[in-house]
Amino acid sequence: MEKQAKTIRILIADDHGLFRAALQKLLEMEEDLEVVGAATDGAEAVRMARELKPDILLLDLAIPRLTGLEALRELATGSSPVLTVLLAGAIEKRQILEALQLGARGVVLKDTATQLLLKCIRCVMAGEHWVGRDRVSDLLDTLREMAPSGGAPPKDAYGLTRREREIVAAIVAGQANKDIARSLAISEETVKHHLTNIFSKLGVSNRLELALFAVNQRLIE
Numbered sequence: 001m002e003k004q005a006k007t008i009r010i011l012i013a014d015d016h017g018l019f020r021a022a023l024q025k026l027l028e029m030e031e032d033l034e035v036v037g038a039a040t041d042g043a044e045a046v047r048m049a050r051e052l053k054p055d056i057l058l059l060d061l062a063i064p065r066l067t068g069l070e071a072l073r074e075l076a077t078g079s080s081p082v083l084t085v086l087l088a089g090a091i092e093k094r095q096i097l098e099a100l101q102l103g104a105r106g107v108v109l110k111d112t113a114t115q116l117l118l119k120c121i122r123c124v125m126a127g128e129h130w131v132g133r134d135r136v137s138d139l140l141d142t143l144r145e146m147a148p149s150g151g152a153p154p155k156d157a158y159g160l161t162r163r164e165r166e167i168v169a170a171i172v173a174g175q176a177n178k179d180i181a182r183s184l185a186i187s188e189e190t191v192k193h194h195l196t197n198i199f200s201k202l203g204v205s206n207r208l209e210l211a212l213f214a215v216n217q218r219l220i221e
Helices: 016-028 043-050 068-077 094-101 113-123 140-148 162-172 177-185 187-200 207-216
Strands: 008-013 031-040 056-060 083-088 106-109 129-131 134-136
Touching: 008 043, 008 083, 008 140, 016 031, 031 043, 043 056, 043 068, 043 083, 056 068, 056 113, 068 083, 068 094, 068 140, 083 113, 094 207, 106 113, 113 129, 140 162, 162 187, 162 207, 187 207
Parallel strands: 008 031, 008 056, 056 083, 083 106, 106 129
Antiparallel strands: 129 134
16 A cells, blocks of 8 residues: 655745735645645744644745745744745845745745746755755755855954864865864864854854855855
8 A cells, every 4th residue: 555645735925816826726736735824925924834834835035024035034033944935036146045044945936837846845845955946955065156256255254263264164065073173183172162162253053054154254265
Protein backbone atom coordinates (compact mmCIF):
# COMPACT_ATOMS: atom_id res chain seq x y z
CA MET A 1 0.00 0.00 0.00
CA GLU A 2 1.48 3.36 -1.03
CA LYS A 3 2.08 5.95 1.65
CA GLN A 4 -0.12 9.02 1.09
CA ALA A 5 1.83 12.24 0.59
CA LYS A 6 1.47 14.84 3.34
CA THR A 7 -0.87 17.67 2.41
CA ILE A 8 0.95 21.01 2.22
CA ARG A 9 -1.13 23.71 3.92
CA ILE A 10 -0.80 27.11 2.22
CA LEU A 11 -1.75 30.65 3.19
CA ILE A 12 -2.01 33.19 0.36
CA ALA A 13 -1.35 36.88 1.11
CA ASP A 14 -2.10 39.27 -1.78
CA ASP A 15 -4.30 42.36 -2.05
CA HIS A 16 -5.42 41.68 -5.63
CA GLY A 17 -8.64 39.69 -5.48
CA LEU A 18 -8.49 38.22 -8.99
CA PHE A 19 -4.87 37.09 -8.60
CA ARG A 20 -5.62 35.64 -5.17
CA ALA A 21 -8.65 33.69 -6.43
CA ALA A 22 -6.85 32.41 -9.53
CA LEU A 23 -3.82 31.32 -7.49
CA GLN A 24 -6.02 29.51 -4.99
CA LYS A 25 -7.83 27.65 -7.77
CA LEU A 26 -4.55 26.60 -9.39
CA LEU A 27 -3.08 25.38 -6.11
CA GLU A 28 -6.16 23.40 -5.13
CA MET A 29 -6.03 21.48 -8.41
CA GLU A 30 -3.01 19.70 -6.87
CA GLU A 31 -3.89 16.73 -4.66
CA ASP A 32 -1.16 17.47 -2.11
CA LEU A 33 -1.88 21.20 -1.73
CA GLU A 34 -4.55 22.84 0.44
CA VAL A 35 -5.20 26.58 0.74
CA VAL A 36 -6.14 27.22 4.38
CA GLY A 37 -6.63 30.97 4.19
CA ALA A 38 -6.17 34.20 2.25
CA ALA A 39 -4.97 37.55 3.61
CA THR A 40 -5.42 40.92 1.90
CA ASP A 41 -2.66 42.90 3.68
CA GLY A 42 0.62 42.30 5.45
CA ALA A 43 -0.68 42.73 8.99
CA GLU A 44 -3.47 40.23 8.32
CA ALA A 45 -0.92 37.84 6.79
CA VAL A 46 1.17 37.91 9.97
CA ARG A 47 -1.90 37.37 12.18
CA MET A 48 -3.28 34.53 10.07
CA ALA A 49 0.12 32.84 9.77
CA ARG A 50 0.37 32.76 13.57
CA GLU A 51 -3.20 31.56 14.01
CA LEU A 52 -3.43 29.00 11.20
CA LYS A 53 0.21 27.83 11.28
CA PRO A 54 0.36 26.94 7.57
CA ASP A 55 3.31 25.07 6.10
CA ILE A 56 3.85 27.71 3.39
CA LEU A 57 3.02 31.42 3.19
CA LEU A 58 2.85 32.86 -0.33
CA LEU A 59 3.44 36.55 0.42
CA ASP A 60 3.15 39.46 -2.03
CA LEU A 61 6.14 41.82 -1.88
CA ALA A 62 4.00 44.94 -2.46
CA ILE A 63 1.13 44.03 -0.14
CA PRO A 64 -0.28 47.06 1.83
CA ARG A 65 -0.17 47.94 5.57
CA LEU A 66 2.93 45.83 6.13
CA THR A 67 4.98 45.24 2.98
CA GLY A 68 6.22 41.75 2.24
CA LEU A 69 9.65 42.55 3.73
CA GLU A 70 8.11 44.15 6.83
CA ALA A 71 5.84 41.12 7.30
CA LEU A 72 8.87 38.82 6.97
CA ARG A 73 10.67 40.81 9.68
CA GLU A 74 7.62 40.54 11.94
CA LEU A 75 7.21 36.80 11.34
CA ALA A 76 10.88 36.19 12.16
CA THR A 77 10.19 37.21 15.77
CA GLY A 78 7.61 34.45 16.26
CA SER A 79 8.23 31.15 18.00
CA SER A 80 7.28 29.03 14.98
CA PRO A 81 8.13 30.94 11.78
CA VAL A 82 6.33 29.82 8.63
CA LEU A 83 8.17 28.88 5.44
CA THR A 84 7.63 31.98 3.32
CA VAL A 85 7.82 32.35 -0.45
CA LEU A 86 7.84 35.97 -1.59
CA LEU A 87 5.83 36.73 -4.75
CA ALA A 88 6.76 39.81 -6.76
CA GLY A 89 5.73 41.51 -9.97
CA ALA A 90 9.25 42.92 -10.08
CA ILE A 91 12.05 42.84 -7.51
CA GLU A 92 15.55 44.30 -7.20
CA LYS A 93 18.56 42.21 -6.31
CA ARG A 94 18.98 44.04 -2.99
CA GLN A 95 15.37 43.17 -2.08
CA ILE A 96 15.99 39.49 -2.84
CA LEU A 97 19.07 39.63 -0.63
CA GLU A 98 17.13 41.29 2.19
CA ALA A 99 14.25 38.82 1.85
CA LEU A 100 16.59 35.83 2.17
CA GLN A 101 18.32 37.42 5.14
CA LEU A 102 14.94 37.94 6.80
CA GLY A 103 14.16 34.24 6.45
CA ALA A 104 12.31 33.92 3.13
CA ARG A 105 12.77 30.44 1.69
CA GLY A 106 11.85 31.41 -1.83
CA VAL A 107 11.46 34.41 -4.15
CA VAL A 108 9.26 33.94 -7.23
CA LEU A 109 8.17 36.40 -9.91
CA LYS A 110 4.44 36.51 -10.54
CA ASP A 111 4.89 35.84 -14.25
CA THR A 112 6.59 32.52 -13.45
CA ALA A 113 4.99 29.46 -15.02
CA THR A 114 2.60 27.63 -12.70
CA GLN A 115 4.69 24.44 -12.78
CA LEU A 116 7.74 26.34 -11.51
CA LEU A 117 5.77 27.82 -8.61
CA LEU A 118 4.54 24.33 -7.70
CA LYS A 119 8.11 23.05 -7.90
CA CYS A 120 9.25 25.93 -5.69
CA ILE A 121 6.64 25.09 -3.04
CA ARG A 122 7.69 21.45 -2.92
CA CYS A 123 11.41 22.31 -2.86
CA VAL A 124 10.88 24.71 0.03
CA MET A 125 8.92 22.03 1.90
CA ALA A 126 11.86 19.68 1.33
CA GLY A 127 14.20 22.15 3.06
CA GLU A 128 15.69 23.90 0.03
CA HIS A 129 15.67 27.54 -1.06
CA TRP A 130 14.37 28.84 -4.38
CA VAL A 131 15.29 32.09 -6.17
CA GLY A 132 13.75 33.12 -9.47
CA ARG A 133 13.44 29.98 -11.57
CA ASP A 134 15.86 27.67 -9.78
CA ARG A 135 16.40 25.86 -6.54
CA VAL A 136 19.33 27.00 -4.40
CA SER A 137 21.54 24.30 -2.97
CA ASP A 138 24.00 26.67 -1.27
CA LEU A 139 22.35 29.78 0.17
CA LEU A 140 25.61 31.46 1.14
CA ASP A 141 26.98 31.14 -2.40
CA THR A 142 23.84 32.84 -3.70
CA LEU A 143 24.11 35.62 -1.12
CA ARG A 144 27.76 36.20 -2.01
CA GLU A 145 26.79 36.57 -5.67
CA MET A 146 24.02 39.03 -4.81
CA ALA A 147 25.97 41.10 -2.30
CA PRO A 148 26.97 44.61 -3.44
CA SER A 149 30.18 44.37 -5.42
CA GLY A 150 33.21 46.61 -5.33
CA GLY A 151 34.80 48.52 -2.49
CA ALA A 152 36.89 47.31 0.37
CA PRO A 153 35.50 46.24 3.75
CA PRO A 154 34.87 49.20 6.09
CA LYS A 155 38.09 50.34 7.72
CA ASP A 156 36.74 50.00 11.24
CA ALA A 157 34.85 46.80 10.29
CA TYR A 158 32.54 47.25 13.30
CA GLY A 159 35.48 47.22 15.67
CA LEU A 160 36.66 43.76 14.61
CA THR A 161 40.32 42.97 15.08
CA ARG A 162 42.41 41.48 12.28
CA ARG A 163 42.13 38.04 13.89
CA GLU A 164 38.36 38.40 14.26
CA ARG A 165 38.05 39.32 10.58
CA GLU A 166 40.05 36.19 9.71
CA ILE A 167 37.60 34.10 11.73
CA VAL A 168 34.61 35.80 10.09
CA ALA A 169 36.06 34.92 6.68
CA ALA A 170 36.50 31.32 7.77
CA ILE A 171 32.89 31.13 8.97
CA VAL A 172 31.63 32.47 5.63
CA ALA A 173 33.77 29.82 3.93
CA GLY A 174 31.94 27.17 5.98
CA GLN A 175 34.83 26.07 8.19
CA ALA A 176 34.19 24.35 11.53
CA ASN A 177 35.88 25.57 14.73
CA LYS A 178 38.49 22.80 14.62
CA ASP A 179 39.41 23.72 11.03
CA ILE A 180 39.69 27.40 11.94
CA ALA A 181 41.86 26.55 14.93
CA ARG A 182 44.14 24.41 12.77
CA SER A 183 44.53 26.99 9.99
CA LEU A 184 45.21 29.86 12.40
CA ALA A 185 47.37 27.78 14.79
CA ILE A 186 45.19 28.57 17.82
CA SER A 187 43.07 26.43 20.12
CA GLU A 188 39.37 25.71 19.60
CA GLU A 189 38.67 27.47 22.91
CA THR A 190 40.34 30.59 21.54
CA VAL A 191 38.18 30.35 18.41
CA LYS A 192 35.05 30.12 20.60
CA HIS A 193 36.23 33.13 22.63
CA HIS A 194 36.72 35.17 19.45
CA LEU A 195 33.29 34.12 18.16
CA THR A 196 31.66 35.28 21.40
CA ASN A 197 33.29 38.70 20.96
CA ILE A 198 32.33 38.83 17.27
CA PHE A 199 28.67 37.97 18.01
CA SER A 200 28.59 40.73 20.61
CA LYS A 201 30.14 43.37 18.35
CA LEU A 202 27.88 42.59 15.37
CA GLY A 203 24.68 41.88 17.29
CA VAL A 204 24.23 38.39 15.81
CA SER A 205 23.45 35.20 17.69
CA ASN A 206 24.67 32.31 15.53
CA ARG A 207 27.05 31.36 12.73
CA LEU A 208 24.46 31.66 9.93
CA GLU A 209 23.45 35.17 11.02
CA LEU A 210 27.15 36.07 11.19
CA ALA A 211 27.77 34.77 7.67
CA LEU A 212 24.75 36.59 6.25
CA PHE A 213 25.75 39.83 7.97
CA ALA A 214 29.35 39.55 6.80
CA VAL A 215 28.32 38.96 3.19
CA ASN A 216 25.84 41.84 3.15
CA GLN A 217 28.18 44.32 4.87
CA ARG A 218 31.25 43.23 2.86
CA LEU A 219 33.26 42.48 6.00
CA ILE A 220 35.51 40.14 4.03
CA GLU A 221 37.59 40.63 0.89
